[in-house]
Amino acid sequence: MNVLVIAEHENGEIKDLSLSAVSAGTELGKVNVLIAGHNCRPAAEKASKLRGVSQVLLADAPVYENWLAENLALLISSIAKNYTHLIMTATTVGKNIMPRVAAKLDVAQISDITQIQDNETFVRPIYAGNAMATVQSLDQIKVLTVRATAFEPISGHDDTSGIQLVSPTENVGVSAFIDQEVTKSERPELTSARIVISGGRGMQSGENFAMLEEIADKLGGAVGASRAAVDSGFVPNEYQVGQTGKVVAPDLYIAVGISGAIQHLAGMKDSKVIVAINKDEEAPIFQVADYGLVADLFEAVPSLSAELEN
Amino acid sequence: MKILVAVKRVVDYNVKVRVNLEGTAVETNNVKMSMNPFDEIAVEEGVRLKESGKCDELVAVSIGTSSSQETIRTALAMGADRGILVETDDPIEPLGVAKLLKVICSREKPDIVIVGKQAIDDDANQTGQMLAALLDWPQGTFASRINIENTKAQVTREVDVGLETIEINLPAVISTDLRLNEPRYASLPNIMKAKKKPIDIIPITELNIDIAPRVKVIKVSEPPKREAGVIVENVKELLEKLRNEAKVIS
Ligand SMILES: Cc1cc2nc3c(=O)[nH]c(=O)nc-3n(C[C@H](O)[C@H](O)[C@H](O)COP(=O)(O)OP(=O)(O)OC[C@H]3O[C@@H](n4cnc5c(N)ncnc54)[C@H](O)[C@@H]3O)c2cc1C
Ligand SMILES: Nc1ncnc2c1ncn2[C@@H]1O[C@H](COP(=O)(O)O)[C@@H](O)[C@H]1O
Numbered sequence: 001m002n003v004l005v006i007a008e009h010e011n012g013e014i015k016d017l018s019l020s021a022v023s024a025g026t027e028l029g030k031v032n033v034l035i036a037g038h039n040c041r042p043a044a045e046k047a048s049k050l051r052g053v054s055q056v057l058l059a060d061a062p063v064y065e066n067w068l069a070e071n072l073a074l075l076i077s078s079i080a081k082n083y084t085h086l087i088m089t090a091t092t093v094g095k096n097i098m099p100r101v102a103a104k105l106d107v108a109q110i111s112d113i114t115q116i117q118d119n120e121t122f123v124r125p126i127y128a129g130n131a132m133a134t135v136q137s138l139d140q141i142k143v144l145t146v147r148a149t150a151f152e153p154i155s156g157h158d159d160t161s162g163i164q165l166v167s168p169t170e171n172v173g174v175s176a177f178i179d180q181e182v183t184k185s186e187r188p189e190l191t192s193a194r195i196v197i198s199g200g201r202g203m204q205s206g207e208n209f210a211m212l213e214e215i216a217d218k219l220g221g222a223v224g225a226s227r228a229a230v231d232s233g234f235v236p237n238e239y240q241v242g243q244t245g246k247v248v249a250p251d252l253y254i255a256v257g258i259s260g261a262i263q264h265l266a267g268m269k270d271s272k273v274i275v276a277i278n279k280d281e282e283a284p285i286f287q288v289a290d291y292g293l294v295a296d297l298f299e300a301v302p303s304l305s306a307e308l309e310n
Numbered sequence: 311m312k313i314l315v316a317v318k319r320v321v322d323y324n325v326k327v328r329v330n331l332e333g334t335a336v337e338t339n340n341v342k343m344s345m346n347p348f349d350e351i352a353v354e355e356g357v358r359l360k361e362s363g364k365c366d367e368l369v370a371v372s373i374g375t376s377s378s379q380e381t382i383r384t385a386l387a388m389g390a391d392r393g394i395l396v397e398t399d400d401p402i403e404p405l406g407v408a409k410l411l412k413v414i415c416s417r418e419k420p421d422i423v424i425v426g427k428q429a430i431d432d433d434a435n436q437t438g439q440m441l442a443a444l445l446d447w448p449q450g451t452f453a454s455r456i457n458i459e460n461t462k463a464q465v466t467r468e469v470d471v472g473l474e475t476i477e478i479n480l481p482a483v484i485s486t487d488l489r490l491n492e493p494r495y496a497s498l499p500n501i502m503k504a505k506k507k508p509i510d511i512i513p514i515t516e517l518n519i520d521i522a523p524r525v526k527v528i529k530v531s532e533p534p535k536r537e538a539g540v541i542v543e544n545v546k547e548l549l550e551k552l553r554n555e556a557k558v559i560s
C-alpha cells in the first residue's frame with residue numbers, strides 16, 4: 001500500500017491532530033507525508049523524522065498559504081495517482097479539502113473513520129455515533145478522513161527520510177483568504193487536552209465561564225461548551241463539542257449545566273472519565289457519567305475550585 | 311440572481327435511532343422524518359436573500375423517495391419558489407448526489423448553490439465540496455455569515471481555530487453551519503400557498519448518471535455502551551474519587 005498523509009502544520013511543527021493521521025497511515029503501509037504551505041520547510045524536516053514515514057513531499061508556495069480548498073485539492077489530486085490511500089484528519093481543514101479531492105478523482109470519500117480493519121474496510125460512526133458502520137471501499141484510491149481521538153498520535157523517530165520537492169500547481173484564483181478571528185488562549189487545545197471542562201446553557205452567561213476557566217487553569221485543562229452555550233453567545237464557536245463541533249476524548253471530561261443531548265454526547269462519550277454537574281437528577285448526561293453530582297452549579301463549581309486550592 | 315438549495319429528508323434529530331435486527335442499517339420504519347437541520351438553515355438563507363432583493367428565484371432540490379416531496383413542500387412553505395425532486399428508492403452516496411446536483415445545475419444555471427454542511431444521518435460532510443469540485447466552482451463551507459456583492463461572496467466560516475473569512479467568485483457552492491441564521495417556522499397561510507407551488511419530478515433513470523455505490527456497507531452495529539456510574543454526595547467526595555479511584559487528577 002502507498003499511503004499519502006496530508007499533514008497540517010503551524011510554525012514549523014506538525015499539528016498533533018495530523019500525527020494521528022500518520023499513525024492511521026502506518027496501519028496501512030508505507031507512509032509519505034505531504035507538507036503544503038508557504039515557507040514550510042521546517043515542518044517538512046520534522047515530518048521526515050517521524051516513525052513510519054518513508055518520504056516527505058514538500059510543496060512550498062504562496063498559493064498554499066491559507067489552506068484554500070481550490071488550490072490544495074488541485075495539488076493533492078495531481079499527485080494522487082501514485083497512492084492507494086489519501087488521508088487527512090477530520091479537522092475543518094481536512095473536511096473542507098478531502099471531499100473536493102475525492103470528487104476530482106471520481107472516488108468516494110470515507111469520513112471520520114475510527115478503525116481500520118484492512119486495506120479497504122473501515123469503521124465509522126453514523127447518526128451522531130448512535131450506530132457504527134463497517135464499510136468497504138470499492139474504489140481504486142481510498143480517500144479518508146480520520147477521527148483523531150481514535151488513533152494515538154505517532155510518536156518516536158526513524159532515520160530521516162528524503163524530502164522531495166513538488167512543483168506548485170497554478171493558482172486557481174477563484175477564492176481568496178481575507179482574515180481570521182482567533183481567540184488567543186494559553187490553555188491547551190481542546191482536542192488534545194488531557195482534561196476538558198465544558199459548560200452548557202445552565203452557565204447562563206459568558207462571564208460565568210470564568211468559573212470554568214479557573215478550574216481548567218488549576219488542572220491544566222481546556223474549556224469546551226455545548227451548542228446551546230455557543231448559540232447563546234456565551235463562548236465562541238470553536239468551543240463547541242459534539243456531532244457537528246469538535247470530538248474530544250480526554251482522560252477527564254467535566255460537563256457543567258449540560259443536559260446531555262445525543263448531539264453533545266457524540267463529541268465526548270469516548271472520554272475516559274466523565275463527570276456531570278447538573279441540578280436535574282433526570283438529566284440524560286448522568287446516564288453516561290462515571291461520577292454525577294446533582295447540585296446547583298453556582299454552588300458546586302466555586303466549591304470545586306476552592307477545594308482544588310487545597 | 312438564482313439560488314438552488316439542496317434539501318435532504320432524514321430521520322428527525324430528536325429520534326433515538328436503533329440498529330435493525332439484521333445489523334444492516336438503522337431502523338427507519340415508523341420513525342419521524344424531517345428536513346436535515348442544516349438544510350433548513352440553507353433554505354432560510356435563500357429566503358432572506360430573496361427578501362433582501364438579492365435573489366430572484368429560489369429553487370429547492372431533493373434526491374430521494376417520493377416522500378421527499380414533503381421535504382420540498384416544507385422548503386416551499388418557508389419561501390422557496392419551486393421544487394425539483396430527483397426520485398429514487400435507493401440511498402445515494404454523496405458523490406452520486408453531487409453528480410445529480412451537477413446535472414440540475416447545468417439545467418437551472420444557478421449563481422449559488424446552498425447546501426447543509428452535513429446530513430445528520432450519514433454525517434458525511436461531503437456533498438457541497440464534491441459538487442463544487444465537479445462544477446469547478448469555488449466553495450465556501452461551514453458558513454456562519456454570507457455577504458454577497460455583485461459577482462463575489464464573502465463567506466465567514468466556522469473553523470477549528472475560530473472564524474475565517476474568505477472571498478469567493480460566483481458561481482459558487484456554499485455550505486451552512488449552525489450559526490448562519492435561525493430558520494423560521496412556516497406560517498399556516500404559507501403552508502397553504504406552498505401547495506400550489508410546482509414540484510418537477512424527475513425519475514433518476516432519466517438523468518443517466520453513474521450513481522453506482524462506491525462504498526459497500528458490510529454491517530451496522532450498536533456502539534459500545536457506556537454504563538452510568540455513581541452519584542456522589544458533594545464536591546469533596548467527587549474530588550476524592552477523581553484522585554484516588556479514577557486517578558485522573560493529582
Ligand atoms: C443539527 C444539530 C446539530 C447539533 N450539534 C450539536 C453539537 O455539536 N454539540 C452540542 O452540544 N449540541 C448540538 N446540538 C444541540 C443539542 O441537540 C442540544 O440542544 C444541546 O446540546 C443542549 O445544550 P445544553 O445541554 O447546554 O442545554 P440544555 O439542554 O438546555 O440543558 C441545560 C442543562 O443545564 C442544567 N442547569 C440549568 N441551570 C443549572 C444550574 N444552576 N446548576 C446546574 N445545572 C443547571 C439543566 O438542568 C439542563 O440539564 C445540535 C442540534 C442539532 C439540531
Ligand atoms: N439526497 C439528498 N438530497 C438533497 N440534498 C442532499 C442529499 N444528500 C445530501 N444533500 C445535501 O448535501 C448536504 C451535505 O450532506 P452530506 O454530504 O451527506 O453530509 C446536505 O445538508 C444537503 O444539503
